[in-house]
Amino acid sequence: xxxxxxxxxxxAIIKVDGKITIGAGDQQLRDVIAxxxxxxxxxxxxxxxxxxxxxxxxxxxxYTTVTNKGGKLKLLHLPAKLNELLHVTQLITxxxxxxxxxxxxxxx
Amino acid sequence: xxxxxxxxxxxAIIKVDGKITIGAGDQQLRDVIAxxxxxxxxxxxxxxxxxxxxxxxxxxxxYTTVTNKGGKLKLLHLPAKLNELLHVTQLITxxxxxxxxxxxxxxx
Amino acid sequence: xxxxxxxxxxxxSSRFENIELVQVIAEHLCENAGMDEDGSHWIGMAxxxxxxxxxxHGNKLDVRKKVQATFELNGxxxxxxxxxxxxxxxxxxxxxxxxxxxxxxxxxxxxxxxxTFMDQIRYSFESGSGTSLVMTKNLAxxxxxxxxxx
Amino acid sequence: xxxxxxxxxxxxSSRFENIELVQVIAEHLCENAGMDEDGSHWIGMAxxxxxxxxxxHGNKLDVRKKVQATFELNGxxxxxxxxxxxxxxxxxxxxxxxxxxxxxxxxxxxxxxxxTFMDQIRYSFESGSGTSLVMTKNLAxxxxxxxxxx
Ligand SMILES: Nc1ncnc2c1ncn2[C@@H]1O[C@H](COP(=O)(O)OP(=O)(O)O)[C@@H](O)[C@H]1O
Ligand SMILES: Nc1ncnc2c1ncn2[C@@H]1O[C@H](COP(=O)(O)OP(=O)(O)O)[C@@H](O)[C@H]1O
Numbered sequence: 001x002x003x004x005x006x007x008x009x010x011x012a013i014i015k016v017d018g019k020i021t022i023g024a025g026d027q028q029l030r031d032v033i034a035x036x037x038x039x040x041x042x043x044x045x046x047x048x049x050x051x052x053x054x055x056x057x058x059x060x061x062x063y064t065t066v067t068n069k070g071g072k073l074k075l076l077h078l079p080a081k082l083n084e085l086l087h088v089t090q091l092i093t094x095x096x097x098x099x100x101x102x103x104x105x106x107x108x
Numbered sequence: 109x110x111x112x113x114x115x116x117x118x119x120a121i122i123k124v125d126g127k128i129t130i131g132a133g134d135q136q137l138r139d140v141i142a143x144x145x146x147x148x149x150x151x152x153x154x155x156x157x158x159x160x161x162x163x164x165x166x167x168x169x170x171y172t173t174v175t176n177k178g179g180k181l182k183l184l185h186l187p188a189k190l191n192e193l194l195h196v197t198q199l200i201t202x203x204x205x206x207x208x209x210x211x212x213x214x215x216x
Numbered sequence: 217x218x219x220x221x222x223x224x225x226x227x228x229s230s231r232f233e234n235i236e237l238v239q240v241i242a243e244h245l246c247e248n249a250g251m252d253e254d255g256s257h258w259i260g261m262a263x264x265x266x267x268x269x270x271x272x273h274g275n276k277l278d279v280r281k282k283v284q285a286t287f288e289l290n291g292x293x294x295x296x297x298x299x300x301x302x303x304x305x306x307x308x309x310x311x312x313x314x315x316x317x318x319x320x321x322x323x324x325x326x327x328x329x330x331x332t333f334m335d336q337i338r339y340s341f342e343s344g345s346g347t348s349l350v351m352t353k354n355l356a357x358x359x360x361x362x363x364x365x366x
Numbered sequence: 367x368x369x370x371x372x373x374x375x376x377x378x379s380s381r382f383e384n385i386e387l388v389q390v391i392a393e394h395l396c397e398n399a400g401m402d403e404d405g406s407h408w409i410g411m412a413x414x415x416x417x418x419x420x421x422x423h424g425n426k427l428d429v430r431k432k433v434q435a436t437f438e439l440n441g442x443x444x445x446x447x448x449x450x451x452x453x454x455x456x457x458x459x460x461x462x463x464x465x466x467x468x469x470x471x472x473x474x475x476x477x478x479x480x481x482t483f484m485d486q487i488r489y490s491f492e493s494g495s496g497t498s499l500v501m502t503k504n505l506a507x508x509x510x511x512x513x514x515x516x
Contacts, residue, residue, distance in 0.1 A: 013247070060322055
C-alpha cells in the first residue's frame with residue numbers, strides 16, 4: 001500500500017494505492033489516517049487493487065477513530081469490487097461515498 | 109491464441125495475440141500460417157503475452173514450411189522477452205525482424 | 217471446458233505473504249475451468265480469507281506450521297479444503313457481522329465473506345490435527361454476489 | 367525481504383493447463399522474495415519448461431499421474447524440484463540446440479532454457495519413482511539472461 005496526501009481547502013485528500021490486505025497495508029492505512037493533519041478526510045480509493053476483510057476492518061476502524069475525534073471521513077471513487085464488499089456487509093450505509101471529487105469536497 | 113489476418117498489397121499480415129505455449133496456440137499458429145493465402149507473410153507478434161519453447165519451435169517450423177514453399181516469413185514487433193528467447197537460442201540470426209510495418213512491407 | 221477429476225494440492229508455511237500463492241491457484245483454476253474473471257475473483261477472495269484465518273487463528277503465525285489447500289474439480293463442482301495445525305474453534309460462537317451491534321467492529325467478516333462467495337462452507341475439527349474447512353461451489357451456477365446473494 | 371526456511375509444495379495432474387499454476391507460484395514466490403518482475407519471469411519460464419517436460423515426456427499426458435513441484439527458499443537460495451512418475455531418460459543424449467544442425471529443429475530447447483535461466487539444474491532418476499529435476503538459483507545474483515549468460 002502507498003498513500004499520498006494532499007490538502008485542498010483544509011481537507012486532507014488521501015489517495016491509497018495497492019493492496020489493503022492482512023499483513024500488507026491494513027495497519028498502515030489506519031496509521032496514515034490517524035496522522036492526517038486535518039479532521040476532514042477524503043479517502044480516494046480508486047487505486048486500491050485488492051482488499052480483504054482485514055482491509056475492510058481497517059476502513060471501519062479509521063472511520064470510528066476520525067468520528068470520535070469530531071472529524072469526518074468520506075470515501076471517493078470506490079472500485080467496483082470494494083463497493084460490493086461494503087454492500088454485502090451493509091457497511092455501505094455507514095460511509096458517505098462520492099464519485100466526484102468536487103462534490104465530495106463541497107460536502108464537508 | 110488469436111490470429112487476425114489482413115492483406116496489404118498481396119502480403120498477409122498475421123497479427124497474433126495471446127499465448128503461444130504448449131497445448132495452447134502452438135499448433136494453431138502453424139495451421140494459421142500454413143493456410144495463409146499469400147506466400148509473403150509478415151507475422152506481427154506485438155500481442156504475444158507468453159511464449160515457451162514449444163511456441164518458439166512452432167515459429168521455426170512455420171519458417172521452414174513457408175520457405176520450403178518458396179515463400180517468405182518475416183517478423184514484426186517482437187516483444188522484449190520473445191526477442192531474448194530468440195537471441196539466446198541464436199534463432200535471431202534466422203529471422204528477418206522489423207520494428208516498423210512500412211519497412212517490413214517494402215522489404216518483400 | 218470441463219475437467220473431471222482434477223486435483224491440485226498446495227502446502228505453504230504460515231506467512232501472510234503466502235496467502236496470495238493459494239489465491240492465485242484458485243483464480244487460475246477457476247478461469248481454466250471456464251469461469252469469468254469476476255467469478256474467479258470472488259472464489260479467490262473466499263480462499264484468501266480461509267487461508268488468512270488458518271495462518272492467523274489456526275497456526276497463530278508459527279512459520280513451522282503448515283497450511284494445506286486442496287482443490288478438487290469434478291465437472292462443475294469445485295471443492296476447496298483448507299487445513300491448519302491449530303486447535304480449532306466453535307463456529308457456533310462466531311458472531312454475525314450484520315447484527316447492528318457488530319456493524320462497526322474492525323474484524324469478524326472473514327467467514328461471512330466465505331459464505332457469501334461460496335455455495336457452502338463446512339468446518340471439521342479433529343483433536344490433534346487442527347481445523348479443516350471445506351468450501352464448495354458449483355461453477356455453472358454463476359458467481360457469488362452477482363447471482364443474487366446480495 | 368529474506369525468508370528463511372520457506373517451503374511451498376504443489377501437486378498437479380498431468381494437463382498442460384496446469385503448467386501455469388506452478389509457474390505463477392514460482393513468479394509470486396520470487397517477487398515476494400524481492401526479485402524484480404523480469405527476473406521472476408525467467409525463473410517462471412524455467413519452471414514452465416520443466417513442468418511441461420514432466421507432463422509430456424515423463425507422465426506422457428496420463429492425467430492420473432501427478433507432477434509435484436517443491437519450492438525451497440533459504441536466504442537468497444531458491445531450490446525448485448519438479449518430479450514426475452515417468453521412466454526417465456539419459457540427459458547425456460539430449461542434443462545441443464545451438465549446434466547448427468539442430469538450429470532449425472522444432473523442439474529440443476526446453477532444457478536449454480532451464481539452464482540459461484537458472485544457476486544449475488540436476489536430474490536424478492530412481493527406478494520406479496520417475497524423474498526428479500532440481501533447479502537452483504541465487505536470487506541475489508541477478509537474473510538469467512541479464513546477468514550476462516547471453
Ligand atoms: N482456522 C481457524 N482456527 C481457529 N479459529 C478460527 C479459524 N478460523 C476462524 N476462527 C475463529 O473465528 C473467528 C471469526 O473469523 P472471521 O469471520 O474470519 O473474522 P476475523 O478473522 O476477522 O476474526 C475468528 O476470530 C477466530 O476466533
Ligand atoms: N521429465 C522427463 N522425462 C522423460 N524424458 C524427458 C524429461 N524431460 C526431458 N526429457 C527428454 O529430453 C528431451 C529434451 O527436452 P527439451 O530440451 O525440454 O526439449 P523438448 O521437450 O522440446 O523435446 C525430450 O525430448 C525428452 O526426450
